[in-house]
Amino acid sequence: EPEVTQTPSHQVTQMGQEVILRCVPISNHLYFYWYRQILGQKVEFLVSFYNNEISEKSEIFDDQFSVERPDGSNFTLKIRSTKLEDSAMYFCASRQTSHETQYFGPGTRLLVL
Amino acid sequence: AQSVTQLDSHVSVSEGTPVLLRCNYSSSYSPSLFWYVQHPNKGLQLLLKYTSAATLVKGINGFEAEFKKSETSFHLTKPSAHMSDAAEYFCVVSDQTGANNLFFGTGTRLTVIP
Numbered sequence: 104e105p106e107v108t109q110t111p112s113h114q115v116t117q118m119g120q121e122v123i124l125r126c127v128p129i130s131n132h133l134y135f136y137w138y139r140q141i142l143g144q145k146v147e148f149l150v151s152f153y154n155n156e157i158s159e160k161s162e163i164f165d166d167q168f169s170v171e172r173p174d175g176s177n178f179t180l181k182i183r184s185t186k187l188e189d190s191a192m193y194f195c196a197s198r199q200t201s202h203e204t205q206y207f208g209p210g211t212r213l214l215v216l
Numbered sequence: 217a218q219s220v221t222q223l224d225s226h227v228s229v230s231e232g233t234p235v236l237l238r239c240n241y242s243s244s245y246s247p248s249l250f251w252y253v254q255h256p257n258k259g260l261q262l263l264l265k266y267t268s269a270a271t272l273v274k275g276i277n278g279f280e281a282e283f284k285k286s287e288t289s290f291h292l293t294k295p296s297a298h299m300s301d302a303a304e305y306f307c308v309v310s311d312q313t314g315a316n317n318l319f320f321g322t323g324t325r326l327t328v329i330p
Binding site: 205 | 250252259260261265306318320321322323
């Protein structure tokens with residue numbers, strides 16, 4: 104069964120460094136998402152992406168964040184200058200059409216020191 | 217605006233006894249509702265979803281949920297808990313924009329006692 108994959112599974116970085124989290128959505132999916140889950144808190148929507156542009160973004164998704172689909176398979180989340188509070192599990196999700204289920208990847212655990 | 221409230225942060229049941237995880241929703245529209253499960257150090261797995269078809273929805277691993285509009289509830293149940301059911305469960309509502317973004321509840325941690 105096709106699945107969403109994410110790399111790396113864990114990343115440790117120093118505050119102020121740039122990080123890129125990578126996701127490979129399911130191949131025929133058209134809608135892409137990033138969510139995050141700070142330890143002990145609920146999963147929060149960050150951004151949705153469709154037709155090579157951002158569809159919607161939350162208040163969390165400020166100028167330090169960006170997303171890109173650099174080729175036909177990858178979907179990346181970049182944090183330009185990481186802060187301590189960016190430490191979280193980041194989930195990528197994808198969906199085929201606007202009314203289908205979102206399928207989640209296993210997540211990348213980011214730790215900012 | 218859409219939101220869900222999970223009434224219990226932690227539920228503990230004995231193996232073989234019924235499971236009830238409670239969820240109430242708030243939505244301006246006829247909602248799409250989901251339950252996702254997260255096992256330790258794993259990603260989010262869809263258990264079941266309601267999208268305005270049958271109000272009683274059956275999911276994987278013996279779970280089901282009933283959509284009750286009059287009570288704005290979407291509680292998750294299972295007749296008999298198994299040790300492998302121990303996990304975090306999230307009730308989720310989808311917004312009605314084209315992107316259909318998901319809004320998660322705070323989660324209920326299910327513990328199964330042998």
